[in-house]
Amino acid sequence: MRLFKGDKVYDFMAVRKYWIALSLFLTLGSLVLIFTGKAKLGTDFLGGTEVELAFRKPVEAGAIRKAVEDAGFSAPTVIKVEDPKNPNRFMVRVQEVSTIAHDKQLEIEKRLCIESSDPACTDARKPTEVKFSPGGDKITVRYREAPEVAFVKERISTVKGIALRPGDNNPLLQNERENKVEIQLMSKGDQLMAGLRKSLGPEAVPEQALRTEWIGPRAGAQLRDAALKSVAISIVLIMAYIGLRFDLRFAPGCVVALIHDAVGTIGIVVLLGKEVNLTTVAAVLTIVGYSVNDTVIVYDRVRENLGKLRGASFHRLINVSTSEMLGRTILTASTVLFSLLGLFFWGTGELKDFALSLTVGVTLGMYSSIYVALPLTEWFETHFFAKVGPNKKKPRPRPTNKVAPAV
Secondary structure (H helix, E strand, O other): OOOOOOOOOOOHHHHHHHHHHHHHHHHHHHHHHHHOOOOEEOHHHHOEEEEEEEOOOOOOHHHHHHHHHHOOOOOOEEEEOOOOOOOOEEEEEEOOOOOOOHHHHHHHHHHOOOOOOOOOOOHHHOOOEEEEOOOOOEEEEEOOOOOOHHHHHHHHOOOOOOOEOOOOOOOEEEEOOOOEEEEEEOOHHHHHHHHHHHHHOOOOOOOOOOEEEEEOHHHHHHHHHHHHHHHHHHHHHHHHHHHHHOOHHHHHHHHHHHHHHHHHHHHHHHHOOOEEOHHHHHHHHHHHHHHHHHHHHHHHHHHHHHHHOOOOOHHHHHHHHHHHHHHHHHHHHHHHHHHHHHHHHHOOHHHHHHHHHHHHHHHHHHHHHHHHHHHHHHHHHHHOOOOOOOOOOOOOOOOOOOOOOOO
C-alpha cells in the first residue's frame, strides 16, 4: 500500500541523520539513566513486601509513611495509585519480607530451648525438631514428651521482629501422638496492616488489603538476571533468524534496531518515574517481537526490489521500498496504538504501566525499522559487502592493429 498516490519516490533517507542523532541521544541517555541507578526497580527485582489497599477515607502519603515506620518497618515507599473509582488507593512497599533469616532462625531455636543453657529449658521442654515454612509464616516444633503450649507461646513472644497471629489456638497442639506444635506467625503484610490500623484507626484502614505480595532479595536478584538473559537470548536468536531468512548483511541493522527499541523503552519508562519490574520486561519482549516483525516486512520489500531494480544504488532501493511500505507501517502501528491507548486510559495498576511501555515501544519500533535498521544496512552494504547489482566485468584491452615496420 502506498502512502501517496502515484509512483513518485520520496527521499526519506535525506533526513536520516536527524533521526540517527535522535536515536543516539535516546539510547545513550537511557543507558545513563539505567546504569546510574535512576531506575525504580520493583519488588520483583529488589525483594520486599508490597501491599496495595484502598483506604476508607482520605489520608496523606506522609501519614501512611509515618504509621508504617512506627510499626517497625524501615524506609517504606508509599505510592498513590491512580484509580477514578477509589481516589484513596495507595501501594505501600517495605524492604522486610516474611521469610525468616538464618540468624533469626537460630535465635528462635535458642528461645525454644533446642540448644540453650537457660535453667528454664529442662529436658522435657527441649524440642527434637524445629521446622520453618518457606513463607516464614509458620513454625512447626516437635517434642519427645507432651509439650507445654503456654511455655512455647511465652518463649516465642519474646523474639524481636516475630509476631504471633491473633487467636486463642495459637500455638496449637497439632498432633498429640507426635507431640507436634504449630505456631502461626503474622506475615509482614499482616504486621503492616496492623500498624496502619493502630495509627490511623480502623475507620480509615480496611480489614483486608487489595493485594499483598512479597519476594526475597535472593529470588529478586535471580529474576533480574533471568530477565536480562531472556532479552539478550531473544535478540541473539532474532539475529540468527534474520541472517538465515534474508542475508547476513541485514542482521546487524535489525539487531541494533531491536536494542534501540528495548533500551529506549526502558529509558523513557525510567524518565517518566515508572517502575521497572517483570511487567516491564514482558512489555520489552513483546516490543522486540513486534519490532522485528515490522523490520522483516520492510527488509522483504528491499529484497524484492534488489531483483527488480538491478544496478540501482542501495540508497534508492531504500527510498523506493520505504515509499511502498510506509502506508502499511503507519496503518498497522496506528491500529495497535489505538488498542493500547484504550488500555492506558481506562486500565489501572500494572495493566496501565504495561500499556504505556508498549505504546512507547511500538512508536520507537515504527521509525527504527526505517531510520535505524535501513541506514545501518546501507552502511554495512557500502563498507563491507558488494554493491547492489551484478558485478561489472572489466573491459578487456583491445588488440592493436598496428603492422610491424618492414625490415
